[in-house]
Amino acid sequence: MSAMLAARLYSTAIPLPQSPSPPSRFHLRPSPAAGSRSLAPRAAASTTAVATKPAAAAPLSADRTDVRIGLPSKGRMAEQTLSLLKSCQLSVRQLNPRQYTADIPLIPNLEVWFQRPKDIVRKLQSGDLDLGIVGFDTVSEYGQVNDDLVVVHDALDFGQCHLSLAVPKGGIFENIHSVEDMAKMPEWTEEKPLRVVTGFGYLGAKFLKENGFKHVRLLSADGALESFPPMGMADAIVDLVSSGTTLRENNLKEIEGGVVLESQATLVASRRSLHKRKGVLEITHELLERLEAHLRASTELMVTANMRGNSAEDVAERVLSLTSICGLQGPTISPVYCRCDGKVAVEYYAMNAVVPQKLLYKAIQQLRSIGGSGVLVMKLTYIFDEETPRWRNLLTELGL
Ligand SMILES: Nc1ncnc2c1ncn2[C@@H]1O[C@H](COP(=O)(O)OP(=O)(O)OP(=O)(O)O)[C@@H](O)[C@H]1O
Ligand SMILES: O=P(O)(O)OC[C@H]1O[C@H](OP(=O)(O)OP(=O)(O)O)[C@H](O)[C@@H]1O
Numbered sequence: 001m002s003a004m005l006a007a008r009l010y011s012t013a014i015p016l017p018q019s020p021s022p023p024s025r026f027h028l029r030p031s032p033a034a035g036s037r038s039l040a041p042r043a044a045a046s047t048t049a050v051a052t053k054p055a056a057a058a059p060l061s062a063d064r065t066d067v068r069i070g071l072p073s074k075g076r077m078a079e080q081t082l083s084l085l086k087s088c089q090l091s092v093r094q095l096n097p098r099q100y101t102a103d104i105p106l107i108p109n110l111e112v113w114f115q116r117p118k119d120i121v122r123k124l125q126s127g128d129l130d131l132g133i134v135g136f137d138t139v140s141e142y143g144q145v146n147d148d149l150v151v152v153h154d155a156l157d158f159g160q161c162h163l164s165l166a167v168p169k170g171g172i173f174e175n176i177h178s179v180e181d182m183a184k185m186p187e188w189t190e191e192k193p194l195r196v197v198t199g200f201g202y203l204g205a206k207f208l209k210e211n212g213f214k215h216v217r218l219l220s221a222d223g224a225l226e227s228f229p230p231m232g233m234a235d236a237i238v239d240l241v242s243s244g245t246t247l248r249e250n251n252l253k254e255i256e257g258g259v260v261l262e263s264q265a266t267l268v269a270s271r272r273s274l275h276k277r278k279g280v281l282e283i284t285h286e287l288l289e290r291l292e293a294h295l296r297a298s299t300e301l302m303v304t305a306n307m308r309g310n311s312a313e314d315v316a317e318r319v320l321s322l323t324s325i326c327g328l329q330g331p332t333i334s335p336v337y338c339r340c341d342g343k344v345a346v347e348y349y350a351m352n353a354v355v356p357q358k359l360l361y362k363a364i365q366q367l368r369s370i371g372g373s374g375v376l377v378m379k380l381t382y383i384f385d386e387e388t389p390r391w392r393n394l395l396t397e398l399g400l
């Protein structure tokens, strides 16, 4: 079906908020490290027409003993989710590619369900899934009806994009550079409202209301939204943007204040499952530990170099003067033994340190400048800290 045919009117005018917004329903807010601008979703201010109403929380089914995680079955998130899990030694085994279930041999009690991203959120709410990996945009759009969803890991480092309001570069928008300017445009009246096409009915409507738009008609469509304004089917769009290429190729622009939400892949859980279903908390802990340790390790390298010196302290003195080598706690310096004139002697010391990938070349240059030789560089699989901060946050969130 063409995108135009898929367009469907679901709201003719967006009323102003009647009451102040209730507090956020997502208590574990994405960290600033995720580059958030307006990451923490705010709940609906009033009863606006919304395209899809997710199911309210259903009672927890007691008749299953396995724990279930939903992974994206298709689209750009599917492959990257599997590859992230594989990097954490959690390869997913799908016996038959046409089946929608699979397992992870390393976690025997965990069943994998492949689902469309929005269905993962719905099934977490209906109690069919306990855990899921989906974009924060999907969690925010489809997970607003009850407070059962908990974002356990907010920055899985793939699927980075943002939901944004975009308008044509020219015509009546030529001199419009901010959302504030746009809301004040005299063109939008009750008879001729601003037509905004989006696949994010809930977030889009809320954003427009909160930004003072009075006369708006939201159109719902699933794909190729960027083609709507050039085809005269809509005035503006609210859609995901990553590189910005699709906007540019359709002569559209983003404007100041127009970012609705920052998004990347997240690990989400059902609060009821975490509390009540046996094994969910333990599996969540293992997933979180592996994910955090892997993501932490993915930006670092282990560097080993041999250095001539009179003592370990002498070598440490030189290494600690370098700006690029600091290690986790500090470099490890250990003697390299050789046999000299029939006696065991120490002429060299081996230095081991964890170095940020982006500082690698600088580190090698600096090591050479203080006499380092035979530099080995190794990839790291995991860096396990004493405790994962997100696990502590989760326990606090659950009151445990
Ligand atoms: N251009 C993009 N770059 C990076 N991540 C994106 C981009 N577009 C979407 N995403 C992220 O990937 C998720 C899945 O998007 P994808 O387009 O693969 O599936 P979908 O939109 O649900 O399905 P479909 O497009 O087939 O209807 C989104 O919810 C979002 O988190
Ligand atoms: O900023 P860019 O890097 O150009 O990416 C943005 C595009 O990616 C997504 O579409 P997708 O490719 O999923 O196609 P769809 O419209 O069929 O969902 C999104 O809906 C935008 O159209």
Ligand SMILES: [Mg+2]
Pocket: none
């Ligand atoms: Mg898409």
